[in-house]
Amino acid sequence: MAAADQETHASGVRPRSYQDESYLHGFLGNVDDLQKNGVLQDVVLEVEGRRFPCHRLVLSAASPYFRAMFTSDMAESRQKTVVLQGLEMRVFEEILSYIYSGTLHVSLDKVQPLYHAADLLQLDYVRDTCSSYMAMNVERSTCVDLYKFADVFSMDNVRKACLRGIARHFTEVASSEEFCSLSVNQLTEIISHDELDVKEETTVWEAVVRWVQHSREDRLHHLPSILPHIRFNLLTPYNMVAILDHPLVREDPGRSAIRNVVKGTSNLKKRFGMETLEMALLFADRTKEMLWINPEEGKYIRCHYDISPFIGAATSDNDIFILAEGSRKKHALFKYNHVGNKWEQKSSLRRDLVDSDDLHLFENLIEVDGHLFYLLLTSSVVVLKKYNQHTNKWQTCSTPQHDGRFNYCAAVSCNQHIYLFKDNDIQCYNPRADQWCRKTGSNYIPKENKAVAMGTEIFCTDMFFDKTLVYDTEADSWHEHPGWQKTGYGIENITLFALENKLHAVVDGWVDPGTDGARRVDQVLLYDRCEGVWKELSVLPEGRWFMYVPMFPVARMYLPYLNTQGAASTQGTQSE
Numbered sequence: 108m109a110a111a112d113q114e115t116h117a118s119g120v121r122p123r124s125y126q127d128e129s130y131l132h133g134f135l136g137n138v139d140d141l142q143k144n145g146v147l148q149d150v151v152l153e154v155e156g157r158r159f160p161c162h163r164l165v166l167s168a169a170s171p172y173f174r175a176m177f178t179s180d181m182a183e184s185r186q187k188t189v190v191l192q193g194l195e196m197r198v199f200e201e202i203l204s205y206i207y208s209g210t211l212h213v214s215l216d217k218v219q220p221l222y223h224a225a226d227l228l229q230l231d232y233v234r235d236t237c238s239s240y241m242a243m244n245v246e247r248s249t250c251v252d253l254y255k256f257a258d259v260f261s262m263d264n265v266r267k268a269c270l271r272g273i274a275r276h277f278t279e280v281a282s283s284e285e286f287c288s289l290s291v292n293q294l295t296e297i298i299s300h301d302e303l304d305v306k307e308e309t310t311v312w313e314a315v316v317r318w319v320q321h322s323r324e325d326r327l328h329h330l331p332s333i334l335p336h337i338r339f340n341l342l343t344p345y346n347m348v349a350i351l352d353h354p355l356v357r358e359d360p361g362r363s364a365i366r367n368v369v370k371g372t373s374n375l376k377k378r379f380g381m382e383t384l385e386m387a388l389l390f391a392d393r394t395k396e397m398l399w400i401n402p403e404e405g406k407y408i409r410c411h412y413d414i415s416p417f418i419g420a421a422t423s424d425n426d427i428f429i430l431a432e433g434s435r436k437k438h439a440l441f442k443y444n445h446v447g448n449k450w451e452q453k454s455s456l457r458r459d460l461v462d463s464d465d466l467h468l469f470e471n472l473i474e475v476d477g478h479l480f481y482l483l484l485t486s487s488v489v490v491l492k493k494y495n496q497h498t499n500k501w502q503t504c505s506t507p508q509h510d511g512r513f514n515y516c517a518a519v520s521c522n523q524h525i526y527l528f529k530d531n532d533i534q535c536y537n538p539r540a541d542q543w544c545r546k547t548g549s550n551y552i553p554k555e556n557k558a559v560a561m562g563t564e565i566f567c568t569d570m571f572f573d574k575t576l577v578y579d580t581e582a583d584s585w586h587e588h589p590g591w592q593k594t595g596y597g598i599e600n601i602t603l604f605a606l607e608n609k610l611h612a613v614v615d616g617w618v619d620p621g622t623d624g625a626r627r628v629d630q631v632l633l634y635d636r637c638e639g640v641w642k643e644l645s646v647l648p649e650g651r652w653f654m655y656v657p658m659f660p661v662a663r664m665y666l667p668y669l670n671t672q673g674a675a676s677t678q679g680t681q682s683e
Contacts, residue, residue: 138162138165138207147162148160148161148162149162149163150162150163150166150177150186150187150188150189151187151188151189152188152189152191152199153188153189153190153191154190154191154194154195154196154199155194155195155196156196157196158188159199159200159203161203163177165206165207166206169206169230170206170228170229170230171229172227172228172229173228176189193223193227194220194224194227195217195220195224197217198217198220198221198223198224199224201217201221202221202224202225202228202230202233205230205233206230211232211233211236213236213237213240215244215249218237218240218241219237219241219253219256221233221237222234222237222238222241222256222260223260225237226260238262238264238265239264241253241256241257241262241265241268242262242264242265242267242268243268243497244497245265245268245269245271245272246272247272247275247276247279247280250269250272250273250276250280251269251273251280251283251285251286251288251289252285253265253268253269254266254269254270254273254293255288255289255290255293257269258293270296270297270300271302273297274297274300274302274303274304274379275302275304275424275425276304277297277303277304277305277310277311277314277380278304278305278310281310281313281314281317282317286314286317286318287317287318287321287322289318291326291329291332291333294315294318294333295332295333295336298311298314298315298333298336298337299336301376301378301379302378302379303378303379303380304378304379304380304383305378305380305381306380306381307341307342307346307381308337308338308339308341308342308346308378308381309342309346311337311338311378312337312342312350315330315333315334315337316353316355319333319355320355327355330355338375338376338378340375341375341377341378341381379665380663382665382666382667383663383664383665383666384401384404384406384663384664384666385401385606385607385661385662385663385664386399386400386401386406386408386606386661386662386663386664387399387400387401387604387606387611387659387660387661388419388421388427388659388660388661388662389613389647389652389653389659390415390416390417390419390429390652390653390656391650391651391652391653392651392652392653392654393651394415394650394651395411395412395413395414395415396409396410396411396412396650397409397410397411397412397416398410398647398648398650398652399664399669400631400647401606401607402606402611402631402633402644402645403606403607403609403633403644405645406666407647407648408669409648409650410448410669412449412450414429414431414441414450415431415432416429416430416431416441417430417431417432417470417653417655417656418430418470418471418472418656418657419472419656419659419660420472420473420474420479420660421474421660421661421662422474422477422478422479423474423476423477424477425445425662425663426442426443426496427442427443427660427662428440428441428442428443428453428472428479428494428660429441429443429450429472429660430456430470430472430481436457436458437455437456437457437458438455438456438458439452439454439455439456440452440453440454440455440456440494441453443662445664445665445668446668447668448668448669453496453499454494454499454500454501456481456492456501458483468483468484468485469482469483469484469485469513469516469518470482470483470484471518471657473518473519473520473525474520475520475523475524475525475538476523476538478493478494478538479493479494479496480492480493480494480504480525480538481494481501482518482525482527484509484513484516484527484529486511486512486513487511489506489507489509490503490506491503491504491505491506491507491536492504493538504536504538504541505536505541505542505543506543507527507534507536507543508534508543508545509529512530513529513530514530515529515530516528516529516530517557517558517567517657518657519558519559519560519565519658520560521560521563521564521565521580522560522563522580522581523538523539524536524537524538524580525538526546526565526578526580528558528567531548531549531550532545532548533545533546533547533548533549533578534546535580546583547583547584549585557601557602557603557657557658558603558657558658559603559604559605559610559658560605561605561608561610563579563580563581564577564578564579564580565577565578565580566603566610566634567603568590568601568603568612569590570598570601571590571598572590572591572593572598572601572612572614572641573590574587574588574589574590575587575588575589575590575634575641576588588639589639589640589641590641591612591614591632591641592640592641593614595618596614596616596617596618596628596630597616597617597618598614598615598616599615599616599617599654600614600615600616600654600655601613601614601615601654602615602654602656602657602658602659603658604658604659604661605661606661609633609634610633610634610636611631611632611633611634611644612631612632612634612641613629613630613631613632613647613652613654613659614629614630614632615627615629615652615654616628616630628646629646629647629652629654630643630646630647631643631644631645631646631647632644
């Protein structure tokens with residue numbers, strides 16, 4: 108036993124260390140005040156012609172780069188003014204703000220030069236924060252640019268996020284100007300991925316052709332090294348002949364080698380998009396079962412999950428969300444994991460303002476331009492919240508005018524806006540401006556209606572399905588089509604959905620075949636726009652399906668991931 112320990116036990120009192128948190132925060136605050144007041148500054152840093160008076164001690168403590176500059180025998184250690192090359196003035200201003208205050212402000216327009224500056228000045232926290240920010244904010248419009256930047260600086264987390272974004276939006280990304288600026292190594296890395304969301308391999312070939320022709324003389328010699336990453340064996344014989352006869356192959360001096368590469372490709376694995384099918388998701392009533400359907404393809408896949416949702420929505424990025432009742436005062440938000448065929452809890456949604464005795468209650472999840480919104484309407488409350496996937500938080504948005512009275516309502520995302528139909532009133536929400544406006548009301552709006560959007564039009568029906576009403580969002584006008592010419596069918600509920608750009612309906616009701624008595628049937632209908640009539644398509648598999656949802660979520664499903672045996676689960680953590 109050490110002497111110090113003996114002394115401790117002999118006296119019965121252990122030594123302790125204390126840390127003054129207020130001193131630590133106060134010290135940094137005092138240093139920031141010195142900088143703002145221009146006190147005790149002993150060096151001037153010049154960036155793009157602008158002079159920044161600073162403190163050598165503070166700079167050296169914050170950055171190994173400055174510590175080496177001011178404590179070594181470098182010429183800068185003796186200079187009163189030091190010119191810094193390779194930095195942007197606006198970015199260095201942000202860097203200095205962080206050094207003196209500990210607060211960092213990051214935005215998409217300056218995150219790349221900010222990372223570059225942090226890398227040069229060896230500011231690990233700034234560099235890591237920028238890297239995480241880029242990885243969390245990959246969008247289809249930025250994924251190629253961020254991918255190239257991440258490749259230069261070897262940021263694996265950002266590269267992987269960008270590759271996922273590029274694969275998900277490959278067709279659109281491959282048509283962009285940014286795609287043509289990729290290096291040959293970057294191009295081959297992208298097109299070699301199994302996760303490319305393409306229906307046909309010709310899309311990959313066409314993307315390569317576009318890339319080569321963007322700078323034909325410089326890139327044509329790369330073609331033999333690129334072609335093995337195209338899965339020519341997945342093409343039809345007709346498309347294969349067309350490619351072999353393409354000018355890039357036919358006119359190139361090394362065409363025999365290229366032809367051998369084309370004919371010798373043997374990767375048989377299909378791309379992600381080749382095995383996807385657009386499907387609608389139905390919830391079960393009082394059971395933890397869900398049904399994925401594509402009636403025209405004859406696909407009905409049952410899955411069991413440990414969750415009982417009541418509304419859902421799919422985003423343009425093919426993310427599927429559902430809300431399930433967690434308690435009387437709280438909903439739980441779940442996101443579907445395609446690969447694991449399971450639901451992962453993401454967030455909770457408070458409902459403190461809802462009166463449990465309120466008979467008029469309308470709730471919906473609505474997707475607008477890739478973003479998720481929750482709308483709640485009661486006799487006394489109206490709430491609109493926007494969900495941020497990156498922060499896992501809900502943001503309160505402006506709400507429509509509401510006098511507390513309504514008998515029926517519907518809310519639909521269309522043309523990058525939310526349309527709220529309440530009795531004979533129409534209100535429109537613009538998410539980008541966070542503003543509501545009124546549209547022309549109409550007696551056309553049917554009572555107890557369900558609605559769904561296709562293109563710039565919103566389709567809805569009345570409760571008896573006698574009419575199909577169409578609202579043109581651009582013309583702000585209604586027109587009417589016939590409903591379902593039913594015979595011997597009693598309707599209890601109707602839910603509309605758009606699948607593969609075709610209008611569908613599931614009608615929940617009773618059919619009376621005669622002497623055997625009435626039986627329950629969930630009939631799937633398809634609307635023929637050319638003939639203007641509803642046609643009976645199929646009957647849902649036996650089960651008690653929940654038909655009170657505003658609409659069914661529709662998403663592209665990767666069929667091999669769906670567990671047709673039905674044993675799937677949920678996982679996740681709650682957050683406010």
